[in-house]
Amino acid sequence: MTPPTATAPEPVTAPLIPPSTHRYADVIHRLEAGGSMLPDTPENLMQIIGIYKAYAVPMDFYWRDLLYIAEQVFLDPLPAFKYFISQEYLDLPNSYAGDQSKLRIWRGGEKAHPELLEFMANGEAGKMPKLLHHLWHDRINMEFAEACMEAMLWHQDMGGRFYDYLDSDAYRANADRAIKAYFRGNPLMLGLYRLFPEMFMEQVKKMSYYANLGLFWEVMAPVFFEMSDIYDEGGFSGVPAAMDFLVNGIFAVAGRPIYHHVYIKGECFEIIPKSEGFTWLYEAALPYVEAVFYRTAPFRGTKSYNAQAYQVPSDQADFHYGILYADVFPVGSAGIPPTLLMQDMLHFLPPYLVDLYKTHKRGEEDQLIQLGITFQRSMYNVTSAVIQALRDALLYPLDDTDPEHLMANRRFFEAQMDRFLRPEARLSQIQTQDYR
Amino acid sequence: MANIIETAKGAGVFGTLLTAVEVAGLTGALESPGPFTVFAPVDDAFAALPPGTVQTLVDNVPQLARILKFHVLSGAYRREQLIEQPEWESLEGAPVAIRRAEPFEVKNATVVSADIVCDNGIVHVIDRVILPG
Numbered sequence: 001m002t003p004p005t006a007t008a009p010e011p012v013t014a015p016l017i018p019p020s021t022h023r024y025a026d027v028i029h030r031l032e033a034g035g036s037m038l039p040d041t042p043e044n045l046m047q048i049i050g051i052y053k054a055y056a057v058p059m060d061f062y063w064r065d066l067l068y069i070a071e072q073v074f075l076d077p078l079p080a081f082k083y084f085i086s087q088e089y090l091d092l093p094n095s096y097a098g099d100q101s102k103l104r105i106w107r108g109g110e111k112a113h114p115e116l117l118e119f120m121a122n123g124e125a126g127k128m129p130k131l132l133h134h135l136w137h138d139r140i141n142m143e144f145a146e147a148c149m150e151a152m153l154w155h156q157d158m159g160g161r162f163y164d165y166l167d168s169d170a171y172r173a174n175a176d177r178a179i180k181a182y183f184r185g186n187p188l189m190l191g192l193y194r195l196f197p198e199m200f201m202e203q204v205k206k207m208s209y210y211a212n213l214g215l216f217w218e219v220m221a222p223v224f225f226e227m228s229d230i231y232d233e234g235g236f237s238g239v240p241a242a243m244d245f246l247v248n249g250i251f252a253v254a255g256r257p258i259y260h261h262v263y264i265k266g267e268c269f270e271i272i273p274k275s276e277g278f279t280w281l282y283e284a285a286l287p288y289v290e291a292v293f294y295r296t297a298p299f300r301g302t303k304s305y306n307a308q309a310y311q312v313p314s315d316q317a318d319f320h321y322g323i324l325y326a327d328v329f330p331v332g333s334a335g336i337p338p339t340l341l342m343q344d345m346l347h348f349l350p351p352y353l354v355d356l357y358k359t360h361k362r363g364e365e366d367q368l369i370q371l372g373i374t375f376q377r378s379m380y381n382v383t384s385a386v387i388q389a390l391r392d393a394l395l396y397p398l399d400d401t402d403p404e405h406l407m408a409n410r411r412f413f414e415a416q417m418d419r420f421l422r423p424e425a426r427l428s429q430i431q432t433q434d435y436r
Numbered sequence: 437m438a439n440i441i442e443t444a445k446g447a448g449v450f451g452t453l454l455t456a457v458e459v460a461g462l463t464g465a466l467e468s469p470g471p472f473t474v475f476a477p478v479d480d481a482f483a484a485l486p487p488g489t490v491q492t493l494v495d496n497v498p499q500l501a502r503i504l505k506f507h508v509l510s511g512a513y514r515r516e517q518l519i520e521q522p523e524w525e526s527l528e529g530a531p532v533a534i535r536r537a538e539p540f541e542v543k544n545a546t547v548v549s550a551d552i553v554c555d556n557g558i559v560h561v562i563d564r565v566i567l568p569g
Contacts (some may be wrong), residue, residue, distance in 0.1 A: 102495050105488050159569070161529075251490030255499040277502035282568070393567045395544050404536070405544075 016403045017410060024387035024417040024427060031413050032406075034398050038377055040239040041111075043356075043433055045231070048242060048378035049368035050353035051345065051371060055378075058344035059221045060113045060249045062145040064089050066214030070207045074262050075182050075200070077189065083142045084130065096253060097222035105252055106226040113225070116140075119347055141344050145213065147337035151291040153209045155316055156292040160283040162212060162258065165276060175204040178262050178269040207274055211260040216284040219256060223249045228350070239381060246385035247392065256280035258260045289386050293379055294419065295319035323379045325424040328372035342368045345375065360436050370436050377430050387416050439555045440466045440474055449561075452482040452490065459494050460501040471512035472557035473524075475542050477565045478524070485565060502528055506568050512557045515540055515550040530568035542566060 020028045027037055038044050065082075068089035073082045090112055093100050098110025123128065123138035133139050156163045165171050168199065179200050183189040193200050227236075227245060236242050258280060260272040298305055298312065298321050305311040313319055326338065333339060346367060356369045357363065391398075395412055396405035419426040429435040441463055444450040453476055457463050466472065482490055493500040506528035518524065519540070523531035533543050540547040545562035552559040 103488050103492055248486040248488075251486040253492055255493035255496055255503065257496050257499055274496070275498045277498040279499050279502070367543060390569070394569050 016401065017406045020410060020414060022414050022417055023421060024254065026355040027427065027431075028410070028413045028417055031384070031387065032398060032409065033246075034388075035240045036243040036381050037387075037427060038239050038381045038384065038430055041433065042238075044124050044377060045083055045236060045239050045242060046352060046356070047374040048239070048381050049231040049236070050350045050356075051374045051378045052224035053350055054345040054348040054353070054371070055120075055341075055375070056221045056224035056228070057079065057113050057116050057348040058140050058341070059217050059224070060116050061085070062142065063141040063214045063217035063221060064092055064112065065140075066145055066149070066210045066217070067092070070210035070214060071261055071263050074207055074264070075179065075203055083139070084297060094218060094222055096219050096256075097225075103252065105249070107229065108222045108225045113221075115348055124347070136240055141340035144337045144340040144344065145217075148288070148292050149206070149209045149213045149295075151296045152213060155287075155291045155295050158287040160278070160287055161276075162208075162272075162278060162283040162287065165272065165278070171272065172201065174269065174271045174273075175201055178264065178271055179204065181264045181267070181269060182262075204271065207262070211272070212258055212284050213288065215256070216280065216288055219249075219253045221313065227246055243381055243385045243388065246382060247389045250281065250285065250385060250389045251393075254279060254281035254285075258283045285386070289383065291322075293322045293324050293383055296321045299338070301333055301409040302330045302336060320422055320424055321354070323376055323420070324383060324420070324426060326372075326376060326426070327424070328369055328376060338372065339368065342372050342375070345371055373436055376426055380427065380430055388414070412424055437553070440470075440472065440557050440559060443552060443554045443559060447561075449478045449480075450476055450490045452479050453477060456482075456494065456500060456504060458487060460497055462501060462504060464563060466508075466556075468556065470485075470556035472561045473509040473511060473513045473518075474503050474557060475507045475545070475547075475562045475566060476559050477507070477562050478543070478548070481545070481564045490559070503565075503567065505531065506530060506566060514558060515547070515560070518542075518560075526568075532566065549557065 019025060030039075031037070038048065051361055065085045068085045069079070069082050072086065073079050073088070093110035094108075095101060096103055097106055097108040100110055120133075120140070123133045123136075125133070125136060132370070152158075153176055178189070179193055183193065223246070227242060230245070236245070256276040256279065258272070258278040259274045259276070262269045262271055262388070288432045289346075295316065297319060324340065328338075349367075349371065353371070353374070354367075357367045361370060391409055391412055395409050398404070398409070400406055400409070417427075419425070426435075438446065441457070442456070444454055466474070466496060493503060506526045509524050509525045509532065510527060513524070515537075518522065518534050519537040521534065523533050526532045533566055535541040535543065540560075542551055543566040545564035545566050547560045548563050549561040552561070
């Protein structure tokens with residue numbers, strides 16, 4: 001008989017810094033241990049990966065159409081067909097997927113996703129002319145993508161150099177050339193431009209944000225597809241692994257150029273040239289997270305606010321109408337941008353999420369709300385990835401042994417969690433599984 | 437005495453940095469009279485970045501140049517001078533923070549070898565690639 005092997009006792013080492021006393025101390029300690037704001041449970045992993053996949057399919061349309069609008073539709077005064085993407089842009093090879101990609105980290109192909117193409121052809125209502133699909137709203141809701149773009153345009157000053165550049169002489173000169181070329185031979189529009197130049201400049205700035213967001217999402221779509229594939233193969237050990245995958249992805253493409261090129265009668269006008277050195281991380285990803293996840297603006301038709309009673313913050317930086325704060329139920333009203341996204345994702349839910357929703361709350365009746373809350377969980381995980389990436393880029397490794405470094409990490413995490421102290425934040429709710 | 441580029445070549449631990457500087461077209465600038473202060477990350481610092489990070493930058497020269505310029509100050513400054521001021525403006529435009537004097541820390545990097553005097557400036561060797569923000 002073999003004697004029982006003695007297991008060595010766990011080494012007891014005193015922590016290098018005292019525990020946090022923050023209201024979200026548990027979450028902070030989890031972040032310090034390499035975790036996510038979202039607890040590591042099998043169901044959370046299933047929910048977030050499932051929704052990443054459902055998000056990636058419409059996103060594969062959003063980025064293509066955003067670039068189509070920024071580069072081709074441009075200043076069309078009556079852009080009624082801006083959502084009728086050209087075949088060229090629908091076929092645009094993704095710069096970060098497919099064999100032609102310089103950076104081959106994600107396995108997906110460069111073409112539009114087959115589920116997207118199938119939906120564009122048939123929609124919910126079956127085969128009919130594109131115009132009828134459009135008018136019936138049986139299509140991908142670009143209005144959501146435009147709402148995100150507008151949030152970035154409106155909040156503007158959120159780090160990076162993009163916004164400052166839009167006010168520079170170089171930008172104005174580039175935009176001026178493009179405006180004049182676009183309306184060459186159109187005395188009415190050129191006359192209006194002479195009378196109201198700033199109005200036209202503002203439109204070009206908006207187009208630059210279309211390009212910015214399109215270039216941002218062009219990367220996120222293959223990342224989310226890849227995560228879904230890895231999960232289907234049983235490849236993620238938990239929520240932190242999924243978060244780490246995002247952190248690595250953020251670094252991998254951090255240096256991707258952000259630019260705005262416009263094609264007018266076949267000629268390329270570089271309104272924001274790549275040579276400005278703008279990057280995916282600083283000029284797109286971080287402003288996007290700030291504008292869309294945290295700030296945005298109150299959605300019409302959801303709730304009334306009295307600005308005189310300070311129900312709307314006087315400082316834009318305090319806006320808190322993004323997904324991390326959203327009460328998904330009232331926001332789920334018809335026509336509201338997040339509802340349009342939920343509607344888009346509904347079409348591409350993996351079967352395991354459909355089955356999950358059937359067993360909770362009102363089953364299929366309130367799938368939009370349930371998937372909206374899943375989306376909220378998943379975006380807390382994406383935000384965690386951004387927070388960890390920033391900590392990694394600007395501060396110290398989690399296993400650093402210098403107490404001062406660990407305290408600097410702690411202060412950073414606490415400052416991030418301070419943003420969720422306001423009552424609207426959903427950080428507390430997502431800690432449990434019964435928030436659906 | 438040697439200039440910054442020659443000194444880095446001689447050290448043998450800046451292979452990635454020198455390649456990046458070459459790709460970004462900054463070799464000539466760092467051979468010019470300057471003077472400059474360069475925070476030079478060692479090869480291990482670049483190797484510690486997640487896969488793809490360096491490749492994306494090398495594929496995109498202006499973006500690479502921007503990150504490299506964040507490692508350079510105009511003027512030659514020794515450790516004693518640098519620690520007198522909490523922040524120094526980099527050639528990239530964003531400030532480089534001097535976080536600690538002992539051990540000498542620049543942003544979240546530790547200076548593993550300070551005050552390497554060259555013809556056209558001073559090199560401080562750091563153990564991490566530093567990023568604006």
